[in-house]
Amino acid sequence: MRTAGVRPSLFPDIGARFFGYAGGLMLLLWDALRLIVTLRVKPSEVLRQAYFLGVQSWPIITLTSAFTGMVISLEAAAQAVAYGLSQLIGGSVAFGTLRELGPMLTGIVFAGRAGAAITASLGSMVVTEQVEALSSMGVSPTKVLVVPRLLACIITVPMLTVFADIVGVYGGFIVAALHAHVSSYVYWQSVQSLAGMSDFIAGLIKAAVFGAVVALVGCYEGLRAKGGAEGVGSVTTQAVVTSIILIFALNFAMSLVLFK
């Protein structure tokens, strides 16, 4: 039994936990990259996961990005029409969507939907000893469970982001046309002049990073699950919260670097 006096202060505790967590994530990433580089990947399993995780998320992504594109357009239109600058509406929507909102929203929705699914399925495999069974056969759980999900997410999130970008900009167009009576020529002209290919590509790079974050955190938390169903539930919540925080933080960091 430890006595209360021996207990270290709060801050080293948090520090140790933070670095322990970050270290654990990095080790898992390292282990997965080692397997990917040596080509120990089953493409069929990657596709199966990509399909499964992508299909789950796309309806929500369609809805959220359509409404977001629409609301930016609505706000921009209110300002623009008042100042006679309706040629800026399409550009503002596209600029915001391609660079920030498309990848961010996709990442966040994906964390909530696919990330939770990853953690729940791995967590339940841990508590029913299926992961131990894998290890006991000399098969690395990273190889069969983490690598396919990691690759699937890195592929899927950018694809969903392309989709979110298109839906968002179109949503913006519909509001601009119906609400602010902007002609389609003016809207699309404005999109082209203000937002370019580089914005689109940068958004996709962000999306791939978000995919990796969701997969890694989801797998890491799932493999940490303890106890029974309740343990699986708590790591699932934790995985979603952690991925979303990381997505916000990394989005800021990447905007800083990519859009200099």
Place this chain on the structure above:
Amino acid sequence: MRTVLERDDRDPTQAAPPDNVEIRLHDVELRFGQKIVLSGCSLDCERGKVTCVIGMSGAGKSTILRVINGLRRPYRGLVYIDGKEISGLPERELIEVRKKMGFAFQYSALFDSMTIADNVAFPLHEHTSLTRTEIGKRVSEVLASLGLEDVGDRLPSELSGGMQKRVGFARAIVNDPKILLFDEPTSGLDPIIANVITDTIRDIHSNLGATCVVVSHDLNYVYSMADTIAMLFEGTIIESGPADKIRNSPNPLVQQFLQGSVLGPIPI
């Protein structure tokens, strides 16, 4: 953290087993947090023999099997498999050791997203270069020998607990490993199937010369298949030897356990 000092003060070569001992645990201590589960636990399993581990529920029997497989690392002590000390091996090297082992879990641990046939085929797909048809043939052979003919296409959740147990057993033996670890292979089975399982264990061991470690509560089956019986009590092997030696053991703990009596030195 396990310190290097603790490791260095015992010489791994000194405890190294003779050639006829395939598995040796030497003075193993294992903890979960503060709780000490195994302490001073030493066990020798002879090559090509069946060793049964008996003991009370919660004594640490499943834990011993996990230590042998390398799934749990001892806090102290040494574990030899086939002459090689494994408790200090990195995970990557453990893989080679584990490929030679089959492990049937107490609660089956079947992959619930795969069909029964895929579950049993899994070790073959991972570790052999057999073709799909050869694998299919071997899988149905093993399933049939355990009385599971027509379940190959079903999912584990569609099977009864006893059937799942047999599938787990099939998955452990399918690639003819040199070392087999069975955690309660007969619990939850009807007497006929339980006999099939014990016969299978006997067969595997006489045909393939595999070394088997069987954890069981079922004394009748233990007597009928064990070459050596080891009794685990409070994390230590307190008695081990052939069935007769255990039956006639003067140790009151062993006697109480064998008779299943409520009165005696074992606290309940």
